[in-house]
Amino acid sequence: MKIYKRWMVCLLIMALALSGCGNSGKNAENGQPAGIQKADAESGQEHADGGSGDSEAARDGTEEGAGTGDSSADGTAQGTDSKDKDGAKDASADGKGSENGSGDSAADGAAQGAGDPSEKDGKTKEPEAPALNKETAVYSREEVVTTSSVNVRTAPSTDSEVYQTAARRSEFVRTADDGTWSAVELDGKEYYVASEYLMLKSEMKDNGFLVVIDAGHQGKGNSEQEPIGPGASETKAKVASGTSRCVTGLNEYELTLSVSLKLQAELEARGYQVVMVRTSHDVNISNSERAAIANNAGADAFIRVHANGSEDSGQNGILTICPTSANPYMGNLYSQCRSLSECVLDGAVNATGANKQYIWETDSMSGINWCTVPVTIVEMGFMTNPTEDANMADEGYQQRLSTGIADGLDAYFGI
Numbered sequence: 001m002k003i004y005k006r007w008m009v010c011l012l013i014m015a016l017a018l019s020g021c022g023n024s025g026k027n028a029e030n031g032q033p034a035g036i037q038k039a040d041a042e043s044g045q046e047h048a049d050g051g052s053g054d055s056e057a058a059r060d061g062t063e064e065g066a067g068t069g070d071s072s073a074d075g076t077a078q079g080t081d082s083k084d085k086d087g088a089k090d091a092s093a094d095g096k097g098s099e100n101g102s103g104d105s106a107a108d109g110a111a112q113g114a115g116d117p118s119e120k121d122g123k124t125k126e127p128e129a130p131a132l133n134k135e136t137a138v139y140s141r142e143e144v145v146t147t148s149s150v151n152v153r154t155a156p157s158t159d160s161e162v163y164q165t166a167a168r169r170s171e172f173v174r175t176a177d178d179g180t181w182s183a184v185e186l187d188g189k190e191y192y193v194a195s196e197y198l199m200l201k202s203e204m205k206d207n208g209f210l211v212v213i214d215a216g217h218q219g220k221g222n223s224e225q226e227p228i229g230p231g232a233s234e235t236k237a238k239v240a241s242g243t244s245r246c247v248t249g250l251n252e253y254e255l256t257l258s259v260s261l262k263l264q265a266e267l268e269a270r271g272y273q274v275v276m277v278r279t280s281h282d283v284n285i286s287n288s289e290r291a292a293i294a295n296n297a298g299a300d301a302f303i304r305v306h307a308n309g310s311e312d313s314g315q316n317g318i319l320t321i322c323p324t325s326a327n328p329y330m331g332n333l334y335s336q337c338r339s340l341s342e343c344v345l346d347g348a349v350n351a352t353g354a355n356k357q358y359i360w361e362t363d364s365m366s367g368i369n370w371c372t373v374p375v376t377i378v379e380m381g382f383m384t385n386p387t388e389d390a391n392m393a394d395e396g397y398q399q400r401l402s403t404g405i406a407d408g409l410d411a412y413f414g415i
């Protein structure tokens with residue numbers, strides 16, 4: 001079956017490459033259109049990057065993308081990334097980079113502040129130990145939550161020892177906040193966390209779930225090759241150029257970003273934390289790097305947004321893609337991916353009234369195989385079908401798609 005399917009997909013890809021938009025309906029009958037599209041989608045995604053596929057690059061990519069795009073995604077991506085890494089890596093050296101910006105003034109102020117009083121009052125603190133800035137500090141007990149993985153330090157300075165790295169959404173009781181550093185209680189003692197990574201628990205609308213959205217493809221594909229999975233000898237293009245449109249003139253990479261941005265807004269309004277793989281077309285992020293972004297962010301779900309194409313212009317409807325249970329790279333995530341794919345498909349179909357295709361299980365997608373988090377690809381519709389192409393170019397329809405995908409995520413998480 002597999003071999004047959006893969007063979008068919010290859011044929012289809014070749015056929016697609018040779019032909020323009022929309023053709024015969026063979027695919028449709030065999031369920032191949034999906035294959036084609038998927039293959040399309042994936043290769044497309046995988047093309048994009050020009051980078052070398054390592055996780056570092058991927059991270060950069062995320063941050064840049066977010067930077068270009070929207071502020072919220074940015075904050076999240078950067079926050080998670082830099083803090084996380086700093087926190088996890090090394091407290092003093094690395095940590096400085098990210099925490100310094102905010103930590104500088106505090107640390108300085110603290111050091112001086114601490115020096116003075118200690119001489120006079122003979123307090124227990126060592127003379128040189130940094131302390132909160134007393135001029136700006138507000139002392140009150142309140143419950144706070146970390147908005148990112150962040151260092152918990154023994155003193156309010158990036159030079160201080162990291163007592164532990166708190167995961168995103170860790171809860172603390174804060175006893176003081178000077179605007180840069182917050183004092184928190186932990187294990188019966190006082191520690192310090194950069195204030196910008198804390199928010200009042202009472203003001204937290206975060207529902208606790210982090211979703212990474214990959215707007216499929218990019219402005220220019222990247223035909224350089226990368227392994228289709230960890231340790232794989234088989235390779236695929238880093239990012240394909242994407243499905244071509246027939247009616248509206250919209251490119252797949254434009255459509256996927258347009259819907260992805262709406263999905264981001266919808267999810268954030270529902271309390272999700274969202275990280276965007278890209279927010280502009282001018283990126284070069286391979287499929288494996290896109291997976292790495294989701295992995296590094298610790299995504300609870302990774303949604304890869306694509307549109308389909310078929311040689312049969314009559315083909316229409318939505319389908320989702322997940323790995324098989326025998327996937328050699330991440331088959332352990334099969335049941336989660338399957339459930340995610342079912343929920344997203346149902347949500348999108350219910351919200352749009354589009355034709356329900358099916359869930360394609362395949363191990364040929366690099367952007368899935370490299371994942372260590374639950375993932376699905378949603379093929380929102382066929383750009384080779386005149387009606388569906390026009391629908392997908394419509395802002396209202398795009399919003400319904402986004403609402404439907406968000407409904408699917410709610411269902412997946414049991415919200």
Ligand SMILES: [Zn+2]
Pocket residue numbers: 040041042044045216217242243252306307
């Ligand atoms: Zn695609």
